[in-house]
Amino acid sequence: MATRGVSVTNKLREALLGGEYAGGTRLNEVDLADSLAVSRTPIRAALSTLAAEGLLEYRPNSGYAVKSFAAKDIEGIYVVRANLEGLGARLVAQQGLSDLHRGLLHKVLTESEELQNVEDWNDEVSDVWRDLNDRFHNTLIEASGNSHLAMMLRKSRAIPLLNQLKFRWFDLGTLARAHDDHCQIFAAITGGQVVRAESIASEHVYRSGQRIIEHWRKMDTRKPVAAAKARAA
Amino acid sequence: MATRGVSVTNKLREALLGGEYAGGTRLNEVDLADSLAVSRTPIRAALSTLAAEGLLEYRPNSGYAVKSFAAKDIEGIYVVRANLEGLGARLVAQQGLSDLHRGLLHKVLTESEELQNVEDWNDEVSDVWRDLNDRFHNTLIEASGNSHLAMMLRKSRAIPLLNQLKFRWFDLGTLARAHDDHCQIFAAITGGQVVRAESIASEHVYRSGQRIIEHWRKMDTRKPVAAAKARAA
DNA sequence: CCACGATCGATTGCATACAGTTGGTTCAAG
DNA sequence: CTTGAACCAACTGTATGCAATCGATCGTGG
Numbered sequence: 001m002a003t004r005g006v007s008v009t010n011k012l013r014e015a016l017l018g019g020e021y022a023g024g025t026r027l028n029e030v031d032l033a034d035s036l037a038v039s040r041t042p043i044r045a046a047l048s049t050l051a052a053e054g055l056l057e058y059r060p061n062s063g064y065a066v067k068s069f070a071a072k073d074i075e076g077i078y079v080v081r082a083n084l085e086g087l088g089a090r091l092v093a094q095q096g097l098s099d100l101h102r103g104l105l106h107k108v109l110t111e112s113e114e115l116q117n118v119e120d121w122n123d124e125v126s127d128v129w130r131d132l133n134d135r136f137h138n139t140l141i142e143a144s145g146n147s148h149l150a151m152m153l154r155k156s157r158a159i160p161l162l163n164q165l166k167f168r169w170f171d172l173g174t175l176a177r178a179h180d181d182h183c184q185i186f187a188a189i190t191g192g193q194v195v196r197a198e199s200i201a202s203e204h205v206y207r208s209g210q211r212i213i214e215h216w217r218k219m220d221t222r223k224p225v226a227a228a229k230a231r232a233a
Numbered sequence: 234m235a236t237r238g239v240s241v242t243n244k245l246r247e248a249l250l251g252g253e254y255a256g257g258t259r260l261n262e263v264d265l266a267d268s269l270a271v272s273r274t275p276i277r278a279a280l281s282t283l284a285a286e287g288l289l290e291y292r293p294n295s296g297y298a299v300k301s302f303a304a305k306d307i308e309g310i311y312v313v314r315a316n317l318e319g320l321g322a323r324l325v326a327q328q329g330l331s332d333l334h335r336g337l338l339h340k341v342l343t344e345s346e347e348l349q350n351v352e353d354w355n356d357e358v359s360d361v362w363r364d365l366n367d368r369f370h371n372t373l374i375e376a377s378g379n380s381h382l383a384m385m386l387r388k389s390r391a392i393p394l395l396n397q398l399k400f401r402w403f404d405l406g407t408l409a410r411a412h413d414d415h416c417q418i419f420a421a422i423t424g425g426q427v428v429r430a431e432s433i434a435s436e437h438v439y440r441s442g443q444r445i446i447e448h449w450r451k452m453d454t455r456k457p458v459a460a461a462k463a464r465a466a
Numbered sequence: 467c468c469a470c471g472a473t474c475g476a477t478t479g480c481a482t483a484c485a486g487t488t489g490g491t492t493c494a495a496g
Numbered sequence: 497c498t499t500g501a502a503c504c505a506a507c508t509g510t511a512t513g514c515a516a517t518c519g520a521t522c523g524t525g526g
Contacts, residue, residue, distance in 0.1 A: 003293045003479060039481045045281050052285030054384065060236045061487050061508060076379040083320045087313065146309040151287065152385055236509060272511045294517050296478060
């Protein structure tokens with residue numbers, strides 16, 4: 001088993017990404033320590049780590065607060081992410097796929113294909129698709145062999161609430177389109193179509209971002225209230 | 234004055250970026266605490282932060298070690314950085330420069346122009362040019378208004394030893410070429426030449442990366458020795 | 467001579483006590 | 497009623513002691 005510090009970090013990260021704390025919420029060390037049944041020491045370690053990861057904001061002598069993202073921030077993040085995923089696809093197309101990674105990607109696509117037959121959208125389908133989508137993108141980046149790129153993308157994906165939004169609000173039509181994009185990216189890569197691989201991958205992510213931002217804007221109207229209340233508390 | 238934790242973090246970060254610790258060196262908490270005249274607590278906070286920033290590697294129950302970068306890593310980082318700087322230039326070209334940022338960039342270029350008249354390359358020139366170069370790139374990214382992009386680039390630039398290498402090994406010819414690139418990027422941006430701005434900026438960084446990697450390879454032969462020795466100590 | 471295992475030193479992990487800072491509240495003066 | 501300053505409570509910052517873990521060394525058995 002890992003140290004308490006590490007496991008607290010993971011628990012907190014999950015909670016933050018799951019959107020359990022509203023943006024702007026101040027995190028009290030003793031409360032966290034009590035609720036997680038550890039002392040303040042591992043809590044502080046976790047908070048400092050998560051701040052460096054960009055999920056929290058730190059103010060000396062004041063503590064840590066949950067970073068809040070406005071629609072504009074999400075837009076900026078997705079512009080970057082689209083670029084980076086495009087770069088990843090380009091690199092893979094250039095240097096070719098190893099048998100291992102080709103197999104993994106093919107498996108994802110096969111399983112995604114099966115998902116096309118479902119009749120209506122529900123939470124279970126959403127979870128399965130999220131897993132498949134993550135696997136596709138992660139495998140692709142891993143295949144690029146660029147660990148720094150992988151790290152950057154990991155950070156670009158770590159946005160609170162995002163996973164919930166992204167997949168709960170999906171529908172079968174969007175799913176079909178996304179799956180088709182994946183297939184086209186895969187085809188472009190195996191066919192050595194470097195520019196095309198980059199374009200499709202980039203556009204695929206960008207489009208996904210547009211959907212998110214649209215929904216995010218709807219939430220932004222009532223969010224400042226919660227944030228302000230949290231800040232006041 | 235900031236807390237000890239923060240100032241220790243800054244001191245250590247500077248030391249790491251300055252290349253004071255060989256890659257692979259294990260950082261002993263009590264030694265650091267003694268040499269910086271603080272207790273282990275702020276040291277631990279700093280280490281955890283720097284690990285999350287990617288300058289150190291953490292292994293539970295074993296501690297922190299200075300991350301070492303092979304030539305391949307540098308290459309990967311520069312591929313990403315070239316793409317991101319290109320993106321930044323493109324964004325700025327698209328949305329136009331504010332008066333403030335246009336002024337700042339113009340000032341940098343004017344000062345750089347003066348630097349073209351120096352007769353030979355020395356440490357002072359190197360320092361001045363490093364400052365000008367940093368200001369140009371930082372201002373450009375700031376002008377894009379994308380804070381996430383700025384954060385990513387900050388991380389892509391934070392590589393130990395890099396600043397030393399980059400500018401000590403420069404020469405007047407390379408300086409002239411780099412300055413010219415900056416001018417062209419500026420011209421493309423003010424002229425709204427979106428694609429051109431992106432291309433030049435990206436290529437400008439990529440080329441700089443090539444130079445670094447070349448020199449890095451020369452060091453890599455004797456580096457593993459130092460790293461192994463440090464690991465043993 | 468080699469392989470395996472126990473022991474020991476060194477180092478990190480964690481909890482806790484205490485010090486310092488912040489910002490909010492209260493009280494008094496204008 | 498407003499303003500300001502002193503006060504206070506709550507929280508974070510730091511030091512330190514002890515527990516737990518790891519790796520190396522030494523010893524023992526094959």
